[in-house]
Amino acid sequence: MWTTTIARCTLPSMRKRSSVLACLALRAEGRPGWAVATAATSPSPSLHLTWRQLRGYGTQAPAPLPSTALGDSPGVRHVRALEQERQLEVEWEDSGHSLYPYTWLRDNCQCPLCTLQSAQARSLLLSQLDIHTGVDRVQVTDNNKVSIVWPDQHTSEFDPDWLRKRCFSPAARQALQEELFLNERMYWDSELRIPTASFEEVLHDDKAALAWLLALRRVGIVYLKGAPVEQGQVARLSQRIGYLRLTFYGHTWQVQDKSQANNVAYTSGKLSLHTDYPALHYPPGVQFLHCLSQAGEGGESEAVDGFHMADQLRREDPEAFRTLTSLRVDFTDTGSDYCDFMVQSKNHIIDVDSDGRVVRINYNNATRDSVLDLPLHQVQAFYSSLKAYVQLMTRPENMLTYKMEPGDLVTFDNWRLLHGRKSYLSHPDQVRHLEGAYLDWDEVMSRLRILCKSVHGES
Numbered sequence: 001m002w003t004t005t006i007a008r009c010t011l012p013s014m015r016k017r018s019s020v021l022a023c024l025a026l027r028a029e030g031r032p033g034w035a036v037a038t039a040a041t042s043p044s045p046s047l048h049l050t051w052r053q054l055r056g057y058g059t060q061a062p063a064p065l066p067s068t069a070l071g072d073s074p075g076v077r078h079v080r081a082l083e084q085e086r087q088l089e090v091e092w093e094d095s096g097h098s099l100y101p102y103t104w105l106r107d108n109c110q111c112p113l114c115t116l117q118s119a120q121a122r123s124l125l126l127s128q129l130d131i132h133t134g135v136d137r138v139q140v141t142d143n144n145k146v147s148i149v150w151p152d153q154h155t156s157e158f159d160p161d162w163l164r165k166r167c168f169s170p171a172a173r174q175a176l177q178e179e180l181f182l183n184e185r186m187y188w189d190s191e192l193r194i195p196t197a198s199f200e201e202v203l204h205d206d207k208a209a210l211a212w213l214l215a216l217r218r219v220g221i222v223y224l225k226g227a228p229v230e231q232g233q234v235a236r237l238s239q240r241i242g243y244l245r246l247t248f249y250g251h252t253w254q255v256q257d258k259s260q261a262n263n264v265a266y267t268s269g270k271l272s273l274h275t276d277y278p279a280l281h282y283p284p285g286v287q288f289l290h291c292l293s294q295a296g297e298g299g300e301s302e303a304v305d306g307f308h309m310a311d312q313l314r315r316e317d318p319e320a321f322r323t324l325t326s327l328r329v330d331f332t333d334t335g336s337d338y339c340d341f342m343v344q345s346k347n348h349i350i351d352v353d354s355d356g357r358v359v360r361i362n363y364n365n366a367t368r369d370s371v372l373d374l375p376l377h378q379v380q381a382f383y384s385s386l387k388a389y390v391q392l393m394t395r396p397e398n399m400l401t402y403k404m405e406p407g408d409l410v411t412f413d414n415w416r417l418l419h420g421r422k423s424y425l426s427h428p429d430q431v432r433h434l435e436g437a438y439l440d441w442d443e444v445m446s447r448l449r450i451l452c453k454s455v456h457g458e459s
């Protein structure tokens, strides 16, 4: 049924232990960066997106694959104590070199006195750490470990793979950070064919679950098909990860046309593109929506890649970008649901990190407060900037439109995507009904790392 799609790509020779990093080495053919094409044979005919195919969700500019992060680290040829710099120099068998500060090495001694093995946590106290320590002796042991004897005769032994992974070179650091956080995204527009998988397979097969979460991270949206048409499925799916995020709207929530609606989502009206819950200072990272019943007329879903749009705004209207990333906007949400609430927040509509990279979009026009905490002279500029961003998002070439059917369950990155819904006609004999739930990225990323490790073996 849903057996097509995906990015066509050439696979580099995959090394067993290379884990997620190998994704980045994939080069897409056709369109710059990536292309949509019919996927290669999948092991399971019901799965439109397999793990193998999903590894194709590389980024627009795949990063070079640093050998340091591949796990198959070369052995240690030689170690040398650089007394002046207070660094240990490791020469690898492939002739590469890595430098490690003495202080860092002493801080990270892996022995049972310094590390609680059962928790893989540091038991050494900072008060016990001499940040000016020297070394007494360094050597490579018979089983190719790096051994350090400290001035107080405490001994540390470091595994070469462990050290290599933690090399302080910019390339190695970047590679390891990407492996840990998978921050490289694949931007898309109206032409995206939404990555789709089978609900049941994701629940029962680790490879399918890994493929789902990798695409959720990289692409930001994954469609799951074939969920039972009854309530409780978003909760079931959240258990596949860990646990869901409780909010004032409940553990899970029912999107229906309700009288005395406590939220615009609970009407039959149009919802313009929004992220959910910018009224919170920490909005939910991931959203699930399961369609139990669809309207005959209207009710189509819309979605845009908010990061892509923000980058486009940065290029086309840098002043508007600067405004939306620097002014904090008030959001408000008052009512009663799980319990009564009076929520207030101040958020940038576009959040960037300290390197200027877009990390989160916070925008729901319905909950944007009438309280606008700006000096008079900035008000008009704020509105122009917001208009510019919203107009960019609503361009037909940027917006994705789809209509959910009963049994469809869409999962998306609520920090990145803006989603909306066309208005619909409420029919007493066919009430539109979606069930939703939120999760946070920390828990989703945790499951992603565990699945990566179990599917690829040791890491």
Ligand SMILES: C[N+](C)(C)CCCC(=O)O
Residues within 6 Å of the ligand: 249, 253, 255, 263, 265, 266, 275, 276, 277, 278, 279, 333, 364, 367, 436
């Ligand atoms: C769907 N619902 C009601 C749980 C939240 C809607 C999003 C928002 O108010 O920002």
Ligand SMILES: O=C(O)CCC(=O)C(=O)O
Residues within 6 Å of the ligand: 255, 265, 271, 276, 299, 300, 301, 419, 420, 421, 434, 436
């Ligand atoms: O009704 C829909 O399709 C989407 C609902 C929504 O965006 C929400 O509940 O926040």
Ligand SMILES: [Fe+2]
Residues within 6 Å of the ligand: 265, 274, 275, 276, 419
């Ligand atoms: Fe929403």
Ligand SMILES: [Zn+2]
Residues within 6 Å of the ligand: 109, 110, 111, 112, 113, 114, 115, 154, 155, 156
């Ligand atoms: Zn120790």
